[in-house]
Amino acid sequence: MNKIDYLRLSVTDRCNLNCFYCRPKEKLIQLPPQEILSFEEIVKFLNLATHWGIKQVRVTGGEPLLRRNIVNLVKMLSSVGGIEEVTMTTNGLGLANFALPLKEAGLSRINVSLDSLDRRKFLEITGCDNLREVLRGIAEAKRCGLDPIKVNMVLLRGVNEDEIFHFVSFALENCLLLRFIEHMPINGKGERWYISSTEIRERIQKKWGPLEPVDSSPGTGPARYFRIKRNELILGFISPLSHPFCDSCSRLRLTADGKLRSCLLSGFEVDLKGALREGAPEEEIKELYEKVIQNKPKHHHFNFSCSGKFMFEIGG
Numbered sequence: 001m002n003k004i005d006y007l008r009l010s011v012t013d014r015c016n017l018n019c020f021y022c023r024p025k026e027k028l029i030q031l032p033p034q035e036i037l038s039f040e041e042i043v044k045f046l047n048l049a050t051h052w053g054i055k056q057v058r059v060t061g062g063e064p065l066l067r068r069n070i071v072n073l074v075k076m077l078s079s080v081g082g083i084e085e086v087t088m089t090t091n092g093l094g095l096a097n098f099a100l101p102l103k104e105a106g107l108s109r110i111n112v113s114l115d116s117l118d119r120r121k122f123l124e125i126t127g128c129d130n131l132r133e134v135l136r137g138i139a140e141a142k143r144c145g146l147d148p149i150k151v152n153m154v155l156l157r158g159v160n161e162d163e164i165f166h167f168v169s170f171a172l173e174n175c176l177l178l179r180f181i182e183h184m185p186i187n188g189k190g191e192r193w194y195i196s197s198t199e200i201r202e203r204i205q206k207k208w209g210p211l212e213p214v215d216s217s218p219g220t221g222p223a224r225y226f227r228i229k230r231n232e233l234i235l236g237f238i239s240p241l242s243h244p245f246c247d248s249c250s251r252l253r254l255t256a257d258g259k260l261r262s263c264l265l266s267g268f269e270v271d272l273k274g275a276l277r278e279g280a281p282e283e284e285i286k287e288l289y290e291k292v293i294q295n296k297p298k299h300h301h302f303n304f305s306c307s308g309k310f311m312f313e314i315g316g
Contacts, residue, residue, distance in 0.1 A: 164180075272285065
């Protein structure tokens with residue numbers, strides 16, 4: 001098993017977008033505030049987890065910028081001894097105002113989830129007409145030095161696949177690291193939208209010429225990187241279905257309500273919140289931590305009906 005050194009930390013289940021594949025309208029009920037881990041509880045766990053190998057933290061949601069005093073949390077996380085890097089994944093709304101404070105608080109890098117560069121299609125996917133604000137946020141993050149900025153595009157057949165070339169040009173013009181992500185039809189929802197990374201690479205090669213694998217990947221995540229030889233642009237492909245990366249996964253996930261999970265696609269989780277709030281000794285918390293690692297699957301068994309939760313609930 002790979003060494004576990006990376007924690008995806010969901011700080012809220014709230015989001016200001018309603019992307020149809022992630023946060024369906026029937027799931028808009030939010031967790032009560034008292035069910036969410038406090039900053040102190042998060043840091044208490046992280047201070048222990050660094051002794052067990054955790055070195056990197058990625059802050060996610062929901063939408064993490066909606067968590068009150070998120071800048072203070074980033075500062076607290078980056079001050080924990082043993083944490084080498086704090087990063088964040090955001091939808092970009094509000095990023096124009098948060099980029100500089102986050103950078104000053106210790107945030108190293110940022111990923112922006114963006115599935116369309118077309119205003120009407122952005123509205124169709126997200127339910128919100130604020131593409132311009134997201135683009136402004138990306139520009140401000142770049143100005144503040146939160147590089148390399150990764151733009152994550154979830155591929156949706158029949159919805160945004162016609163924008164692939166537009167995204168490549170956008171990344172080239174703005175010096176961004178573009179990553180295409182295969183849609184995962186959680187709970188059997190949306191099989192019709194799935195499109196493989198292989199198909200996308202073939203389309204890109206037909207227009208832009210050969211892609212060559214990049215040996216030294218920018219980051220430690222699951223993406224496989226390729227370079228367009230014609231213009232040197234590096235593209236990432238995250239392919240949980242067509243090219244599973246379980247054997248190299250070094251991550252755990254902590255949900256906003258304190259459930260520790262070993263895998264996005266696994267139903268196994270332990271309740272850390274209860275242990276933290278009851279003042280459980282370090283040995284007990286470590287036992288829960290190790291139980292999650294012991295139950296980390298060697299392979300996921302994705303069959304379009306897994307996990308029992310939606311993406312926004314587990315920081316996908």
